Amino acid sequence: MTTGTITIGRLSARTGVNIETIRYYERIGLVPAPMRSAGGHRLYDEDASTRLSFVKRARELGFSLPEIRSLIGLEETAPxxxxxxxxxxxxxxxxxxxxxxxxxxxxxxxxxxxxxxxxxxxxxxxxxxxxxxxx
Amino acid sequence: MTTGTITIGRLSARTGVNIETIRYYERIGLVPAPMRSAGGHRLYDEDASTRLSFVKRARELGFSLPEIRSLIGLEETAPxxxxxxxxxxxxxxxxxxxxxxxxxxxxxxxxxxxxxxxxxxxxxxxxxxxxxxxx
DNA sequence: GCTAACATCTGTAGCGGCTACAGGTTCAAG
DNA sequence: CTTGAACCTGTAGCCGCTACAGATGTTAGC
Structure with missing residues (x-):
């Protein structure tokens, strides 16, 4: 395993975001697809944790996923x-x-x-x- | 057409419930299936209008459809x-x-x-x- | 009676934001 | 090397509608 990376389970525990939800966010392109282990398991770095926490807090403030997408600067330009x-x-x-x-x-x-x-x-x-x- | 019956469009206009929603309510058994014209169009009587208005007001008060189902007495016993x-x-x-x-x-x-x-x-x-x- | 315009029909898929499987693979500890 | 937990993909379901597509029925005017 690459140094300093964590599995999806740990990421979930750390951020409080459900595993299934993390994968869902990846699928819809709200968070980037992480690197994979030799066997295909997702491996996340610190950045991923930061971004996921951002999404979570924005959700808690009631922003929709499309809104978060623009907040995060995934559209053409950062807001x-x-x-x-x-x-x-x-x-x-x-x-x-x-x-x-x-x-x-x-x-x-x-x-x-x-x-x-x-x-x-x-x-x-x-x-x-x-x-x-x-x- | 049987006397005193109305089409789904009129029922919709009268109650303020969308046509598609009326059919949806029928499909899930929240309102009874009405009689049909020779050509297969739904024909509603006064009772249907009353029941649909009931559902609408209950929705406006925030009750869920399963809750309305029990309010309406569709379960084994009336509440x-x-x-x-x-x-x-x-x-x-x-x-x-x-x-x-x-x-x-x-x-x-x-x-x-x-x-x-x-x-x-x-x-x-x-x-x-x-x-x-x-x- | 005939036609045009409109109303209605059935069935299915989509929305948001997940959640919950099933059935398989990989990983880490002992 | 084995076990059991964690992970994988893909799909279907939740609520309460809404929005089609493509076919058929109804009605008003001529």
């Missing part, structure tokens, strides 16, 4: 700071929208549940609200 | 009010969790973006935070 900022702010917008939607949803559900008798029969205000009310 | 209440409250929990997660995310992204120079070069604090910081 400028202004590009990244634009992507980040548009992301923030959509996160805020989702929060709003979810809060409205929570309100509606909570209201319905509050009216609920929790009895053992099949008469239920939640079902009523879904079914008969306004159709 | 009791207590069952529905349990499902609703567990839903509320998971919605609250998602709201929390998204708010934390928004915070992190906003903080990163605030430090951003928005310049036209490739040096960027967001990228730095993703890439180098702690690996």
């Amino acid at each position: 400028t700071c202004a590009d990244v900022y634009a992507l980040a702010t548009s992301h923030i917008q959509s996160i805020r929208k989702r929060i709003n939607d979810l809060q409205a949803l929570e309100q509606r559900l909570a209201t319905l549940a509050a009216n609920c008798s929790r009895s053992e029969n099949t008469e239920c205000p939640i079902i009523d609200a879904l079914g008969g009310a306004y159709e | 009791t009010c207590a069952d529905v209440y349990a499902l609703a409250t567990s839903h509320i929990q998971s919605i609250r969790k998602r709201i929390n997660d998204l708010q934390a995310l928004e915070q992190r992204l906003a903080t990163l973006a605030a430090n951003c120079s928005r310049s036209e070069n490739t040096e960027c604090p967001i990228i730095d935070a993703l890439g180098g910081a702690y690996e």
